[in-house]
Amino acid sequence: METRYARVVEEVAKLGSIRAASETIGYTQSAITKILHRIEQEFGERLFDRHPRGMRLNEYGVAFLEHSLAIDKEMRDAKSKIAALKSGETGRVVLDTAAWSTQILPGILASLLTTRPNLKIRVVENNAARLEQLLLEGRIDLAMSQPMDEQVVMESMGDVVFGLVTAVDHPLTKLPEIRIQDIVDYGWIMADGDQCTAAFLEREYIKHGLPWRSPDIEILPRNALLEIVAKTNLIAYLPLLNDPEFGPPVAKMACADLQWRIPAGMSFRKNRPVTAAGRFVFEQIKAQFQRSAADYQHLARY
Incomplete structure (x- = not known):
């Protein structure tokens, strides 16, 4: 019937x-x-x-x-x-994040709460090996990472451009141009476990014949890291993304001798179609990432 x-x-x-x-x-x-x-x-x-x-x-x-x-x-x-x-009006999305995403995710999630009240999003953080395992098991939907397994593919969003981040009244902000020699006397603060950034900086220091000093502070939460930067002369080397509404005020600058870009994208399991909700969330993140990154595509002073 x-x-x-x-x-x-x-x-x-x-x-x-x-x-x-x-x-x-x-x-x-x-x-x-x-x-x-x-x-x-x-x-x-x-x-x-x-x-x-x-x-x-x-x-x-x-x-x-x-x-x-x-x-x-x-x-x-x-x-x-x-x-x-x-x-994509409703659904549940589990998203694994990269370190740079914390600069744009707060604004995106706040917007989604208004425009998609029935959309449920869970944000988790894991190392690269763990998140690939979770993707393959179908326990997360999307991951901001570089794929290593052939069953995981990535859709590009553009490049993440890195630069110096300091307190707004830091002595470096007074210089017309920053060279690597200008920063050797300052200590570093880095995200805990960020070996890639540390390795890049160490290579550049050695290339310029300068002694590398390990970070004075390693801390994971981004806001805590920026709070320390804003209150000290420590410097950080972070993705330059514009998100003025969240976190303490800091200066974001270029260093002529440190030029680093890494491709950013969203990874997902090759044989598991992304849900409409997952696709919607990805498109929102991609659009915000590209808007935020556009301000720093030439590594201009913030």
Whole structure:
């Protein structure tokens, strides 16, 4: 039995006649009669008692209508939910983040909360090997990382450009141009476990014949790192992304001798299609990343 038949029975019961129901719902009288006959045959009982003043639901009809309307509502709710999932209006997305993403994610998540209130997002952080395992197991949907396994592919968003980050009143901010020799007397602060950035800086120091000093502070939360930068003469070498609404005020600058870009993208499992919600979240992150990165594409002073 089709769930839409419940509406036919409901209309006949409400109006008391097949003729009146026909005029209201746009079915012919013969079509409504056939529908009622089909239902009564399937359930083995009449749904209506016929009276001189019209048709009235009997106890079987009341029971039928109560349950069929509930089923019809569930079916309509299911169709609406599927449509919302297909459009990305609702759904659940598990996202594994890269260090640079914390500069733009707060604004994106705040916007999504307003525009997609039914979208549920979980943000997690893991090392590269762990997140690839989670992707392959289907336990996360998207990851901001470089793929290593052939079953993981990446969709590019552009390049992350790195530069110096200091307190706004740091002595380096007074220089017209910064060379690597200008920074050797200052200590470094880095994200805990960021071996790639440390290795890059060490190579550049050695290339210029300068002694490399290990970081004075290694700390993971980005806001904590920036708070320390803002209150000390320590310097950081971080992705230059514009997100003025979050975190303490700091200066972001170029160093002529330190030119580093790394490709940024979103990784996902090759044989597991990204959901509409996941695709929507990715497009929002990509758009914000490109807007934020555009301010620093020439490593200009902030």
